[in-house]
Amino acid sequence: MDPGAIKEEIANSIRTAIPALNCFGYCPDSVPEPCFYVGEIEIDFDRAFQRGMDEMRVTCRLLVSRADDRAGQRALDTYLSGSGASSIKAAFHAARGAPGQPALGGLCDDLHLTRVQGYRMYEVGEVKFYGAELIVRIIGEG
Template sequence: MQITAVREGIAAAAAAVVMPEGTAKLKSYAYVPDDVVAPCFFVAEVDITFDKTFGRGTDELTFTCRVLISAANDRTSQRLLDRLLSGAGEGSLKQAIEVARGVPGELALGGAADDLHIQRVQGYRWYEHAGAQYVGAELVIKVIGDGSS
């Protein structure tokens, strides 16, 4: 499993989320951007567990991704963040990303992994990025795949 391909697949899946009318399209990055143009989603840290099965059969990647919303209007920003963090609906990042799992028996993320699952949301709070303040949260995504590739 190649980390770059997984990052890019997650970012592409997140970009498919439907934003409310009158809201800017979600910018989605495979890596931490230097500057944020909100609303923004990016794949940040990765933890790697090798050899979940014998013979380099399966590795497990745990990605921490962040979604940041402009802090221009506290209530509006938090409502938009709530929508993105909901478990279902066209504005749900969980739903948009998990579509990339494919149908049963199909590889996830366009063949980059065996499967993925959004485990949790954490850190719903104010974030500083490149000197600016945003309201945001982290999504923790577990990805499993072939350890020998």
Template sequence: MQITPVRDAIAAAAATVVLPAGIGRLKCTGYVPDAVLAPCFFVGEVEIVFDKTMGRGTDELLFTCRVLAGRQDDRSSQRIIDALLSGAGPASLKQALEEARGAPGEMALGGLADDLHVQRVQAYRWFEHAGSTYVGAELVVKVIGDGRT
């Protein structure tokens, strides 16, 4: 499984969320951006577990993704993050990402992986990024796929 196309596919899936009226679109990238235009979703660090099955059959990638909102005011920023972290609904990152799993029997992320799962949200807090402060959270996304490709 190749990491770069998987990163890009996760970001493309996140870009399908629909934020509440007046907020605009969620900016999404497969890599940590130099500068953030909030609200922003990006794929950050990756942990790799090789050889989950014998003969290089399956590898597991754990991506730490971040979603950040601006500091218009404490309450409105946190409401944006709350909508993105909800388990369902048009702004739900979990729902948008897991729709990229495809139909039963199909490969995930447009054929790049066997499956993916949004495992958890962690670190709901203030983040410092490129000299600015944002409210945000991390999502851990597990992707499994062929270790031979």
């Protein structure tokens, strides 16, 4: 699996599903809100014999405005919903492709948004945002 290509395709997939969301396959220096970006990755090599499978865990972040505390958190909740036009969970599900087909346009075998954590205030530079981390599990050929 190519981590750089996977990070970019995750951002492209979310951008396609939710056009109003600014999406990056890397950690941006400045954050245009609302913003989704791919952050840290962890890779476990050799999860199957003969380089048969690697596993990657990707931490993505979702940041929204905190100009109004209630409206900002409502917006965050909408993106974190399990379904709907602005649901990141639904966007990840669409990026998996059809049953039996590889995910992310063939870059990996499968991916799954497994968890949301860190629902809190984040600071980027001197600007504060409401946000959350999204943990994505990706498997593919080694």
